[in-house]
Every structure is written in structure tokens, then in C-alpha cells.
Amino acid sequence: MVEYTSTEMMAVCGAHAVKDGERVFAGTGLPVLGAMLAKVTHAPNAIIIYEGGNVDTQNKDLALSVADSRLGYRAAASIGLIETLGFLMMGGKVDVGFLGAAQIDEFGNINTSYIGDFDAPKVRLPGSGGGNDIASSAGRIILMFTHDARKFVKKLDYLTSPGHLSGPGSREKLGLIGGGPSLVVTDKCQMDFDPDSKRIRLKSVHPGVTVDWVKENVMFDLSIGKDVPITAEPTKHELEKLRGLDPQGIYLAKGQK
């Protein structure tokens, strides 16, 4: 049996969500690893774009920032923000975007701005950055974050980036061209969205995690099918490749066995 951490599991799930040849917008952290892993395994023709301006990257070292000089090494182009988030993203030329979240609701709407009251917040989070731009216009969105019941809320403290808003048709009504969230990856499970109701539902639980645990660790009624499959474990090959991308454990050191 292969040994792997919960963080490695997340990165591999993220990678599986990328198809060969797709244009992928990655943010810093685990999404970077997910996108890079896809490219060195099943999706060699994926084109990775970073909002700072690097397009079609082939970096050899891991980046700490979406503007990191490391992303410039062997990139096809180093341009600017209006290029990446404007011409490419708002222009409708990006297939998939990776995002993190501090809170999401049952329609996959995202908060990365404030915890608590807007006028006297408990915590000010980083804010939108390019998150709102990506959530608005990418073909589909993959959300990645560690599982915590407080992150799956009935009502967001602040809506930074649009998911499926209030349900079917609401994105179209506002002229948002992107398809919205399609997958949520945590260190415990994967969730997707019912195509009719646009509500989040349990897709699979990672090995060792029970459906009941997931149920208890979201703060809204989670739609759960009859037979929830167990997420496929990472292969030895995937883990070797993944660890090779982050030999110092900058992002991977965080997970539990």
C-alpha cells in the first residue's frame, strides 16, 4: 500500500480535474501543485497561466507568489494583468480556474475577504485578488481547501466571488460568462454540484473518512446520494511526481499521514 498525506491526496484530486490541452488558471498554494502535477502526468498539453502575467509556464522551481520570478523561467510569455485576467479570462479563453476559500455556501459562493461583520471584522482576509475575476469568467472552477465545518456555512459573511449565486439561471441573468464551481476538493472528501439545482452534493469520501463525518462537518444540509464512492488513492507514480515538484515540502509538508 502506498503511504500519502491528506495534502498529497488533495493535490492529486486537483490534478485529476484537469484535462489534457486545457487552459488552466492557478493560484498560489496547492492549486499550483495540482495543475503542475496534471501537466507532468496525464495532461502534458495543459497550458498554465498565472495572473501576474506569465503564460504557458514550465517553471522548474515552486513559486511562493503568483508573480514569482520562478514562473518566468521558460514561460512562453511574461505580460501583465490586463492580458491574463482581461484578454484571456474575461475574454472567455480559460477552461478551468483553481481557487481557495475561507467560506463557501451551498451554491459554491466564495468568501475570501472578511470573517465577521464587514464594518468591524474579526479578520480581514486577503480579499478578491484575481479570485472574483476567475470565478466570474473561467469555464469551470475547482475549489481546494482543508475541511473545517466553519467553512461550509449557510450564509457567507461576505460574498467575494460568485458561485452559482442563488441557483439555476442566476449567473446567466447577470451576464457572467463562466460556468461556476464544478468541484470542491478538501482533505476529507470531494463535492460537486447538482446540474439541476446547482446545490453542492457529496461526490466521494477519501479513504478512512465516513459519510457521517462529512455530514456533521458542514453547516448546511448536504445532498448525499445512496452510495457514496471512496476517492481513488493516489498512485505511486503520481506521488513520486508530486513530491518531485515540491522536494522541500513548501506546500506538501502541511498534511497529515
Next chain:
Amino acid sequence: MNTRLSTKQAFLPPFTANSASQFSPGGCNMIEPTVEDKRITLEEAVKKVHDGAHIAWGGFGYQRPPEAFAMELIRQKKRNLRIYTCGSEHDLDILTGAEVCLEYEVAFFAIEALGLAPNLRRRIKEGKVKFEDYSNLAMALRFLGGALNVPFMPIRHMIGSDMLEKTQLRKDKAKVIDCPFTGNPVVLLPSVQADFGVICAQKADMQGNVQLYGIKGEDNEIVRGSKTTIVCAEEIISNEEIRRAPDLTAIPGLYVDYVVEVPFGSWPMQVYGLYDYDLPHLQMYMQMCKTEEGWQEYMNEWILDVGNHKGLLKKIGAKRLKELRADPEFGY
């Protein structure tokens, strides 16, 4: 000199006195134009910024932020600034800690992979900071609108989010209208023409012609849209070097008011092709600034007591600066 930054020159024949006569204005029987010298010192540049000024702030993420400029703003005890930018990090956090700037129209404020901005966190708890949140593209378009001298820019993003309604600084943050052509909803953003635009660049000549290498973030738009523009250049090059490779000029000098030579002007962050970020320093910063006492200690030690940018470089030490120098093959 870094080979990646001089690749273009390598393609060209060596510039000799003989070849110069073929191409120089004198060779075409033109009268020699005056080369205006826009160079001033960092202290002089910062002196021009009045209390209450609005500044469009260059750099993006860890790339080319005006760190030395921020530190000098702190030394000169500027107050009540308002900063407009897409995403900045350590630079904005020290300005917030020193209470030089407590009003931000931005998209992103954190130290990315290293965590939330520690000084901002405390100043928010104290209720001292006000934000107007936009997305990255929204801020970049606001600068583009300023540069084009149009009052607003349309965007298809931000709609459906709380960023449209929740405001702290502006009455006119954004408006949703029905497009007069299609009838579909569209968001309008107020353009930005800030009092000052401040960016860092790898190279500039004394007239303010700027070469930017690597990603540009929103710097091209900031410089073109601000009322007074200050460029902090890592290196001053000759006007001849600019004119031999005009396609490398990202910003023509006519947009630039002042040029300041500031080597390592983005330390402890990075400049593509020249030097990498100082990760141990940033980690120390994150650790120290968990408390107000720690921040005050950091500010005294790394900003105030060193006296000026030269003093800072002396404190960092030639050995460390050499270690941070980029490998020409990789650019970091």
C-alpha cells in the same frame, strides 16, 4: 551584467564611435536635442509626496514592489495617504504598521504563501484601516481608464458579489447599468488618476525611458494614468542604450516626471532577472510582527535606525546581497 537582461543588446553589433556617427542625430544633420535629466534622490522624491496624497502603487505580489520608497515614506513620517493597487504585500504592511497609509483601494492584501499581513491584522482590530475592495482586473482597468482619460471602464466581473454594495471610502465605488447597446447588465468602475504613480523598474535612462523585464502587472497603466510619476530604477542606463533597442522600452520617458536610482529598491521582495526575495528575512518579519512591540522593534532596526536606503543596504551586507543576486539563466 545579467545576460537575460542584455540578450537584446547581444544581437546587435558592438556600438562604436564609428557606427554611432552613422545613426546619431548629428549624422543626419539634425541639431542635437537636449537630454533632460529627471534624476533625483529617493529622499527628494518622497519629499514631493504631500500628506493626504493618493498614490497608485506599482509592483505585483512579490515582484518589483516599491519597498525602498515605502521605507522612506515611513522615515519622512508621511500621513493620511491613500494607496491604489492590485495586490501588494510586505510594502503595504509596513506602511500600515507605521500608520503612513490606512486607506486602501485594492484587490489583495496578504503575504501570499507566508500568510495574512500581520500589521494589517492588528490595525484592523484597532479599527484604523478602511478598505475599498475591488478585483485585480477591476483595479487594472481603473488605471487603464485613468491612462485613457475616460471617466469609467466597464467590466463583466464583480457583479453578484458584495464588493459592489459594501463600501467604506467612496460613494461612487461602482455602478451597474443596463448596457445601452445590448441591454445586458454591466458594471462601471470609476477610473483612477492618482496624484502620484510610483513603480520600480530594472532599467531607465535619465529621461525616464523605462525597460521592464518579466511580468508587468499593472505598472504600464499606473504610469500612464497618474498625475506625477516616479520611477525607481535598479540601474540607470544611457539614452543611447535605450535608443538601440526601442522595442524594449515599456514606458517612454514622456510619461515619467522623476527617475530615482535605487539598487535593491524592492528588497526584501524580488526583481526578475536581478535578485530574489529574502525569504529568511520575510519569515523573520512575519514572526516579529505578530506583536506591536515586535513590529516597533522591526521598524526601528530595519527602517529608522539605518537612516536611509544606503544604510539599509550596508546593514543587509554585501555578502547577503550577493547571495540574493539572480542566476542569469533562471532570472532569480
